[in-house]
Amino acid sequence: GYGSHGTIVYKGTFEGRDVAVKRLLLDFYDIAHHEVSLLQESDDHPNVIRYYCKEQCDRFLYIALELCPASLYDLVERGSTFQYADLLTTLHPSKILYQIVAGLHHLHSMKIVHRDIKPQNILIAPSKHKKFSKKDGVIQQTSSVRVLISDFGLCKKLEGDSSSFHNTTNNAGGTIGWRAPELLSSSVPPSPDGNNNNIESVWTSVDRLNDNSFTSSSTGSEYDNGQPRRVTKAIDIFSAGCLFYYVLSGGDHPFGDRYSREINILKGVYELSKLDGMGEEGIEAKDLIMRMIERDPKKRPKAEIVMLHPYFWSPSKRLGFLQDASDRFEIEERDPPSPLLQRLEQGAVDIIGPDWYKRIDRIVVENLGKYRKYDGSRVRDLLRALRNKKHHYQDLPDHVKRSLGEIPDGFLFYFTSRFPQLMLHVYYVIAESETLKDESMFRHYFELPGEV
Known part of the structure; x- marks a missing residue:
């Protein structure tokens, strides 16, 4: 597979086990070693990708990671035609979503903001532990899966007791269509009456971008009302809320198609109608997602509050x-x-x-x-x-x-x-x-x- 900054992922082996080998260009030395550092710090959780080792050679840094057969994007977009489609049938959507937010909760507890939550960065792997069930008096082995957060290249470690960080042109990050509005609004010139009447100006040439893989490293101005713009862990909650709807709707996005998403995100215009036919479960899912994609980051629930929502009970x-x-x-x-x-x-x-x-x-x-x-x-x-x-x-x-x-x-x-x-x-x-x-x-x- 291929990623940003010239990254290529191969299949390899490490100490007798199959692994994913991520090759990063040393031209992006700081980014590569930043990712390794955060992987080493955060991988002690069942819903975060496992890190094994690193090696440096010539112009590349190689990282050995846990091998996962598919991403959430693969399973949702390719459906029954995908060779690992059966993985998705072993878990109720709520179990998938709970594991995602459990991984986020772990990262946030370590003061790590992921900054690039999207379907391609959520990996699916068979569970490490076998489970057994009894049906008609016969004990059967049942398959289960683990859902893992991956790709730490854009992660931000919060310093000391800080709960936020500067959103500057050097560290904005995020992927087109999955970024929280506070990562975008700095690109919108304020109008005299305080309304974002020039909101259309932020949407330029997005039709040329591949929404599946494009990752931005800049969002424009690094100031908000003359003060350095600061963002929080709430940006991950917003992205996860979009991801929740993506899973429950079978591939839709709450803010529309890839050409209009970022404008709709800025305007706070979303559509969750695919949940309307799901009864009480749909009502609870809609309530949770609406809170997670709230325009005001201060009103979004923290990861632990998301995990405690009745939708998961x-x-x-x-x-x-x-x-x-x-x-x-x-x-x-x-x-x-x-x-x-x-x-x-x-x-x-x-x-x-x-x-x-x-x-x-x-x-x-x-x-x-x-x-x-x-x-x-x-x-x-x-x-x-x-x-x-x-x-x-x-x-x-x-x-x-x-x-x-x-x-x-x-x-x-x-x-x-x-x-x-x-x-x-x-x-x-x-x-x-x-x-x-x-x-x-x-x-x-x-x-x-x-x-x-």
Whole structure:
């Protein structure tokens, strides 16, 4: 394969194992050794490419890296015609995306900003560990894959306690169509009224560029309102948000085709319609992506917050969260309603409709009425109904169980398919309360494993 700055990648061997050998021109000595240095520092993570060794010869520096059979770009763009297409079928898209952001979280925790997240720099490799599953009483080996972040040539190491760095003409970096707006806006001359009326001027001769591989090393002016422009880890989050949609949509980009992407990125004009037919999963994915591609970098979530989003939760975790939320809301003052309950019921019609009973099967409605009266206009009562049916599931008549579905998957789907906004609504009621999300019953939903 070929990369920027005259880079060529070969297949080779190192100590008896197959490796990828990356050859870099010594004309770009600083870039080459910068990449090696960051690889040595950051490769101790399952979602970051493994570095083995380096050798210098004549005009080249050779780097031995973990060999991966395909990139995310290969799998999405070439689809079933690609010889390693089966790799993609072994993972749900959410598993792919979680591994990408887990790798980013690792880099960011080491104060490394990647600066060139795109499909070509996300590699796919078979898992190092074999997994086994039992089906019809027979134990079978199942294949799984690892998703790895690669290509550290444009990475930036943040100095000391700094959380940002200067975006200058010497270190801007990024790839056309995958760069955050703050990396582009320095090229747009400000208009007298403060609006970017000259935004079209930034888009020049992009039709001559190969969007699949072109990497920029400059974005224009290095000053913003007379001050040196500074950018943060949020540029990686923006690129990852675009990548999320690329995976979920099967190759589309939220900001359009390659000829209009950068103008749309600057304008904040995007399209996520491919997620509309995915039910609750699509609603949660859209919420997450919209936050990641927010124009204002300060409003984008950090990598760990992305990893904690309900989109990545298992059905059992989602169900447990809704149950815990119901228990917590039940102890709140109802008359008059506490501020927390008022927040919960804001926009209730959009979440559950004017009467949630009308979205529930008659069989379930009749069973609910035997034990307690619920207010069909309140989110709190719907959560309580869900909680009570889950808590007493084993005691329910068989025909009610069949209607509700098996726990956790079927039971959760019964409610979320009828109320697809419910999960996110309850999540943000709790997540946006600093005191509530720190309570013992919720804390584990808002902390990464190993960081508690």
